[in-house]
Every structure is written in structure tokens, then in C-alpha cells.
Amino acid sequence: KNQVEQSPQSLIILEGKNCTLQCNYTVSPFSNLRWYKQDTGRGPVSLTIMTFSENTKSNGRYTATLDADTKQSSLHITASQLSDSASYICVVSAQRNYGQNFVFGPGTRLSVLP
Amino acid sequence: DGGITQSPKYLFRKEGQNVTLSCEQNLNHDAMYWYRQDPGQGLRLIYYSQIVNDFQKGDIAEGYSVSREKKESFPLTVTSAQKNPTAFYLCASGGVATGELFFGEGSRLTVL
Numbered sequence: 001k002n003q004v005e006q007s008p009q010s011l012i013i014l015e016g017k018n019c020t021l022q023c024n025y026t027v028s029p030f031s032n033l034r035w036y037k038q039d040t041g042r043g044p045v046s047l048t049i050m051t052f053s054e055n056t057k058s059n060g061r062y063t064a065t066l067d068a069d070t071k072q073s074s075l076h077i078t079a080s081q082l083s084d085s086a087s088y089i090c091v092v093s094a095q096r097n098y099g100q101n102f103v104f105g106p107g108t109r110l111s112v113l114p
Numbered sequence: 115d116g117g118i119t120q121s122p123k124y125l126f127r128k129e130g131q132n133v134t135l136s137c138e139q140n141l142n143h144d145a146m147y148w149y150r151q152d153p154g155q156g157l158r159l160i161y162y163s164q165i166v167n168d169f170q171k172g173d174i175a176e177g178y179s180v181s182r183e184k185k186e187s188f189p190l191t192v193t194s195a196q197k198n199p200t201a202f203y204l205c206a207s208g209g210v211a212t213g214e215l216f217f218g219e220g221s222r223l224t225v226l
Contacts, residue, residue, distance in 0.1 A: 043120075043220050
């Protein structure tokens, strides 16, 4: 069964600190993996997208890693800011004949405190 | 501005009423999707469409209906048959071959 798990479920950190969110998946055939940021009551916004051959991709203070062998990804946030408070969703897509099949993780809720 | 527009942002409905959520995109995407988001759960696919006048059921299609008469538009109707319709609904679009996925701002439906 195609599945995406994320940990931790929630996380509280102080402003300026770093943190790492985890994503494990069992999706095949693997096409790509994305991280989204979702502010409360808003739609998700893409942070990074990684294909099978990519190990690391950065977007400002966000750095995503992918280990396709162990089927794990992480999202590292550096020097956190109050505006980083949001849910972070890992999405893995599987290639199908009819297009892409997106499998969503439940998200990690990050709270950054002053 | 290019993007996906969902309306209304908030909607209240009495039990037994059908409601329609609007989704319009000007990104020239072939594929459009409707997802439902409940607290603590991943997004679940309701319906998707990869071409005009064609759409497919997702994992939780019961109690919902859609149409795709234009490339830009993919409205979702929540019918009275949907037993637990209170949720946050997200529309998305993307290229079929590229696998892009862009989201609208969502519509929150509350059944009174």
C-alpha cells in the first residue's frame, strides 16, 4: 500500500533555532517527492521538489534531502523565524499511465516561539 | 496574476442542502484535482480530471460530484448524500506530464 509517514506530529522550537522534519514513504514506482508549507487556513505552497537522482535541494533557509534507497526524506529549517510556524506536508508521487498519483503525509505542525 | 482561485472561502450549509465550490485556474493546466483535508489527516483525493469533459473518482468520491466543461474550471458539488461534509476543501491543478501540483487557497465548509 502506498503510504507516507511524517514525524514528529508536532514540534515547538524557539525563534532562531534549527529543526529537522522527517518523511518516510512506501510509494512505487517513485516519481518525485515534494515538501509543502501550509499556513493555517491557507492552501499548501511548494518548498522543494526532488526526483530520484537528487540528494539535496535548497530553497532559502529550507533544505530537503532524499535517500531513495531507504525511502526517507528530511526537511531542515535553519535559523527559524516566527513566520515558519505552519504545517509541513511531504508528498510523494508515483508515476501511473494516466499521470501522477500523489500520496500525502499527515503533516508536521511546527510552532516557532519568540 | 496567474493562479488558482477558489470561492467561497467560507460556506455554511444546512443539512440536506447541496452546495457548489468553485475552482478556476489560469495556468493552462490540463489536470485539476479536488482534495479534502481533515485535522490530523493527509489530503484525500475526491475527484480529478486530466482533460475537458472527462473526470475520475478518487478515494472518497461518494456524496460528491464534479464537472469539467472548460479547461479553466472544475467545480465541486457537495451533495446531501455526503454524510460528514464539514471539512477544508482544496483545489489543485498541474501538468499531466510534468507532475506539477499547485493549490488554491481552500474553501471551508461547515454544516450546521
